[in-house]
Amino acid sequence: MKNLKLAAHSSSEKTIIPVGDLEIGRDFVVIAGPCSIESREQTMTTAAAVKASGADMLRGGAFKPRTSPYSFQGLGLEGLKLLYEAGRENGLPIITEVIDPRDVTWVAEFSDILQIGTRNMQNFSLLKEVGMTSRPVLLKRGMYSTLEEWLNCAEYILSEGNPNVILCERGIRTFEQYTRNTLDLSAVPALKELTHLPVIIDPTHSTGRLSLIEPMSLASVAAGADGLIVEVHHDPEKALCDADQALTPVLFDNLMRRIRPLQAFMQNLPSCAMAC
Amino acid sequence: MQLEDIRHKIDNIDREMLVLIQERMGLALRSKKFKQQTSDTDREADILARAGQMNLDLVEQPFTRQLLETIIRESKRLQEEDRELVAFQGEHGAYGEVASRRLVPSGAYIPCMEFVDVFRGVEEGYLDLGVVPVENSLEGAVTQVNDLLTTTGLHVIGEVNVPVRHCLLATKSSDYREIRQVYSHPQALAQCRSFLMRNKLEPVPYYDTAGAAKMLARENLGAAAAIASRLCAGLYDLKIIKEGIEDGPSNSTRFMLLSKTPYDGTGDKTSIIFAVPHQAGKLYDVLRLFAEAGINLTRIASMPLRSDPGNYNFFLDFEGHHEAENIAGVLEQVRSLTVNFKTLGSYPADAGIDAPNG
Numbered sequence: 001m002k003n004l005k006l007a008a009h010s011s012s013e014k015t016i017i018p019v020g021d022l023e024i025g026r027d028f029v030v031i032a033g034p035c036s037i038e039s040r041e042q043t044m045t046t047a048a049a050v051k052a053s054g055a056d057m058l059r060g061g062a063f064k065p066r067t068s069p070y071s072f073q074g075l076g077l078e079g080l081k082l083l084y085e086a087g088r089e090n091g092l093p094i095i096t097e098v099i100d101p102r103d104v105t106w107v108a109e110f111s112d113i114l115q116i117g118t119r120n121m122q123n124f125s126l127l128k129e130v131g132m133t134s135r136p137v138l139l140k141r142g143m144y145s146t147l148e149e150w151l152n153c154a155e156y157i158l159s160e161g162n163p164n165v166i167l168c169e170r171g172i173r174t175f176e177q178y179t180r181n182t183l184d185l186s187a188v189p190a191l192k193e194l195t196h197l198p199v200i201i202d203p204t205h206s207t208g209r210l211s212l213i214e215p216m217s218l219a220s221v222a223a224g225a226d227g228l229i230v231e232v233h234h235d236p237e238k239a240l241c242d243a244d245q246a247l248t249p250v251l252f253d254n255l256m257r258r259i260r261p262l263q264a265f266m267q268n269l270p271s272c273a274m275a276c
Numbered sequence: 277m278q279l280e281d282i283r284h285k286i287d288n289i290d291r292e293m294l295v296l297i298q299e300r301m302g303l304a305l306r307s308k309k310f311k312q313q314t315s316d317t318d319r320e321a322d323i324l325a326r327a328g329q330m331n332l333d334l335v336e337q338p339f340t341r342q343l344l345e346t347i348i349r350e351s352k353r354l355q356e357e358d359r360e361l362v363a364f365q366g367e368h369g370a371y372g373e374v375a376s377r378r379l380v381p382s383g384a385y386i387p388c389m390e391f392v393d394v395f396r397g398v399e400e401g402y403l404d405l406g407v408v409p410v411e412n413s414l415e416g417a418v419t420q421v422n423d424l425l426t427t428t429g430l431h432v433i434g435e436v437n438v439p440v441r442h443c444l445l446a447t448k449s450s451d452y453r454e455i456r457q458v459y460s461h462p463q464a465l466a467q468c469r470s471f472l473m474r475n476k477l478e479p480v481p482y483y484d485t486a487g488a489a490k491m492l493a494r495e496n497l498g499a500a501a502a503i504a505s506r507l508c509a510g511l512y513d514l515k516i517i518k519e520g521i522e523d524g525p526s527n528s529t530r531f532m533l534l535s536k537t538p539y540d541g542t543g544d545k546t547s548i549i550f551a552v553p554h555q556a557g558k559l560y561d562v563l564r565l566f567a568e569a570g571i572n573l574t575r576i577a578s579m580p581l582r583s584d585p586g587n588y589n590f591f592l593d594f595e596g597h598h599e600a601e602n603i604a605g606v607l608e609q610v611r612s613l614t615v616n617f618k619t620l621g622s623y624p625a626d627a628g629i630d631a632p633n634g
Contacts, residue, residue: 077452077517100453102453103453105474105475105476106452106453106475106517108474109471109474109475109518110518
């Protein structure tokens with residue numbers, strides 16, 4: 001890890017990123033919302049529901065990196081404006097993925113945080129472009145990447161002058177077929193040793209199974225993650241993407257009811273006697 | 277040319293045609309002020325005959341006739357509606373029109389080239405009402421308008437404060453990623469400077485914000501955008517890429533509604549103009565009267581007297597009607613202390629104007 005001048009643990013105090021009233025890195029943040037922005041009704045309904053259950057931020061894809069070129073590609077700027085409106089209406093900062101360097105400044109006009117998806121983790125021209133904006137960047141782990149490769153990508157953003165990078169573990173490819181990916185929860189404490197950047201968990205894409213989202217979310221809290229990013233859809237059966245892994249608002253509400261007490265419990269847990 | 281290109285051109289022509297018909301309707305409404313009655317059969321025959329002389333092989337005579345007759349019928353219907361003609365300076369979609377629509381919701385909005393055209397049109401009775409900007413919260417007084425207020429005999433019968441919310445507009449078929457140049461009035465470009473820099477857009481000065489939007493639609497420029505009001509998007513069939521792109525805290529412009537006759541309701545705000553003789557303490561003497569009578573001033577501005585350099589006109593706005601008991605007495609005394617005293621009028625205050633943080 002010798003090339004990490006800015007991302008390394010020793011180079012800085014823990015990074016705290018202010019977004020609206022939130023302080024990512026200090027507060028435990030829950031980001032929720034649909035995989036993609038499909039319509040005004042879907043966006044508004046889902047935003048109001050996640051707000052009611054206590055989410056801190058709203059997510060939603062307007063530019064979708066899809067495996068197939070024939071799958072729904074997202075509503076683009078129009079979708080982003082819907083997300084912006086839904087965020088404003090519910091008092092939730094928003095986050096959305098950017099996939100094209102030409103879109104970066106435009107997405108930054110509307111979105112509070114820019115997300116770099118797993119497939120673009122090593123898209124260096126895109127990383128440099130988001131590094132030049134003043135918006136925080138959520139950098140997802142590449143599905144085949146080591147921690148070192150991942151941190152080097154964070155270094156690209158930091159070196160352009162943008163100090164606000166959030167790392168997001170979203171599962172890696174292993175030989176296991178039952179889950180969509182394997183959630184590498186050990187990445188959380190490992191990254192705490194390696195870097196000062198906040199780390200959050202995506203329990204939706206990492207498992208790809210509805211039944212595993214809640215247990216892995218709770219495990220993330222216990223592992224010391226700084227937050228979660230979860231897919232919620234007001235009517236998952238009709239979702240244009242990732243239909244079988246989005247939580248309904250009711251399931252999300254149940255999840256929140258269990259996360260907050262655990263989080264409080266973890267905060268009151270006596271710290272370990274030996275320096276770890 | 278592919279079918280898509282052809283259709284695209286057709287759409288543009290349709291839009292252009294409708295914008296022109298809108299302008300024609302505005303002119304028809306203006307022409308009514310010069311006529312005794314709506315119908316003028318000689319003129320109608322003349323219009324149809326003139327079109328008959330044009331030799332367009334695809335636009336045949338019977339169709340031309342039908343089309344023009346339909347347009348004439350509609351313009352006569354509009355003339356009979358007796359809408360008030362509200363004049364503003366600028367092209368359709370200018371912030372002056374935004375103010376006009378707020379002040380006179382069911383008017384016919386008539387664009388004028390210059391402020392003086394607005395004043396003259398209302399004075400001479402060719403236009404019913406005028407809407408002019410008097411001051412902007414960032415840029416200060418609009419001197420040309422304040423000058424015209426002192427020299428013409430129009431009454432102020434209303435006011436409105438219009439927040440200036442600039443929009444980045446582009447043609448519907450354009451791709452925002454292709455935009456390189458942005459046309460607008462230099463003041464609007466200056467107010468959006470950091471937005472333009474962030475997105476690496478080149479500002480191109482144009483004579484008017486709404487004029488820039490109109491040009492963009494007409495020329496159908498794909499790699500360009502305009503900064504103008506939200507109203508322009510609807511008027512010129514443009515899409516809003518982003519609303520509220522100004523850098524600073526949003527600014528607002530105060531507009532006044534002008535008429536030949538005074539406001540006939542009970543206004544709660546009054547505007548006056550006066551000059552004082554060049555003697556020590558004269559302005560103080562005037563202001564003291566307002567203070568002692570407990571009259572709340574809402575604006576005081578000075579402007580050099582064009583006829584007498586070195587001397588100034590003072591514009592005073594205050595709460596209350598000029599005929600109210602406590603105020604009428606004060607104004608009588610002000611009149612005796614000042615020269616060129618003039619009451620512009622009493623009118624309903626815009627509720628949003630003097631509210632804290634308003």
